[in-house]
Amino acid sequence: MLNTISFEAIKTAVQQWLNMHWGPHLAFIAECILIGLLVIVFFAVLGLLLVFMERKVSAVMQIRLGPNRVGPKGWLQTSADTLKLMLKEGLTPDGADKFLFNLAPFLIMIAAMLIMVPIAFARNFQIWDINIGVLYISSIASISVIAILMAGWSSNNKYALLGAMRSGAQIISYELSAGVAVITMVMLTQSLSIQDIILSQQNGWWIFKGHIPAIIAFIIFMIAATAETNRAPFDLAEAESELTAGFHTEYSGMKFALFFLAEYINVFIVCAVAAILFFGGWMPFHIGNWEGFNHIMDYIPSSIWFLGKTFCLIFLIMWFRWTFPRLRIDQLLNLEWKYLLPISLANLLLMTIIVVLKWYL
């Protein structure tokens, strides 16, 4: 039997054990608590890992060594940083709107956590396969704008407000082309549920099966995703040289760390969505009729496939950051409204024609 120790098997075993010993109601509550704990632990580990990865990637790009003192090869550097941030005092400025100022970092984390719900980490390992999964993700992503605006406004600082305004304008405009790119792929999958989208790629990922429109949609999605996560070359919201630090200028200690963590979680989420839509999520890589090759690919666990694809895309986004210079605000909005949006709409039309005429494999 393939994959005897898989996430699916562990999940089923835990579910059976809980239902056997505790009855359905208590088991349900216990599962909710377990999922909550798992998500929090996953977030913490992911945050540490991605910050470390960013520093190492930037070091490689700039021919440096990067963090190499704390722990073996610098692996404990981010843990030490987190410890420092935890010990720092979380200041609240005098003129700030105290309640909103303290609520904003938690709201942005809650939004990031809610997006985890429909994402499939491995074969049959998903919190809830909601039947509008893709739309759900984009709706919750638009909620994080409110948290950013809240943080910027309640700080009572002009740089924070300017950063929040830029960030809001940017996220709202790039959401459009990201949404259209997603809809282009939904045309092919005929379903919004993440499970159906992955299963429709059993005989090949959409990036190969969907012809040129799928590749254009992928490129547009990655550009829009970079902009939506406020990362360079679209990091105008926190342009250090112009706005000190943008919407989180006034934050310190753990509250700052939550914003920082949310940025990396969002990077992970957009890359996971791209991996699901274009690269088949946890589906292994198969080539037509090569039975032997396909069997070897099947031996690799589905969670490794999913995380591998996601981390490759994360590397791509980090590569963008350390390669391209920052855009000006007018260039940024021109790029979206004059180029990306018309191209993605035309692309959607092209994809519709392909789907109606059944030209895809």
Place this chain on the structure above:
Amino acid sequence: MNVIQVLFWILSAMALVSALMVLLSKNPVHSVLWLVAVFFAISGHYILLNAQFIAIVNLIVYAGAIMVLFLFVIMLMNLNKDTEPQKNIWMKLAGAISAGCLLMILVSLIKQAPELQAKTAMMNEGGIGLIANLGKALFNTYVVPFEISSILFLSAMVGAVVIGKKD
């Protein structure tokens, strides 16, 4: 009382309290944020009615887009206590009385409506709010009004571009 009823009462209480806070809070930014909370509660109601698509669209359009635009405008207007206009007490009284009359008419209409009496909402069943059924209904039965409203949106977009042009 089952789980759905408990959820219904919690969501209703959330919606009503948030709606009251929209009116009662002094700061316009707080009002907008409470309105976002109202939309969340109403989306929760939609999910209880098994209309996931409508719930999510409600969040995307109202909480995600329109309220963000409201926040943009209000945050940039720099409203505070000094700039708030002092309204006449009689104007406030007249407003309260007229709004109260409207509320009474609505309540009496609902109480008299025969279609609504002795009926309960279908919880967790009924598929009209799901995306496939809704799409079929929109593009078969209601295709003409749907297309007309899309032309309305297009003209609004063109209008926004024309207003936004410099000269």
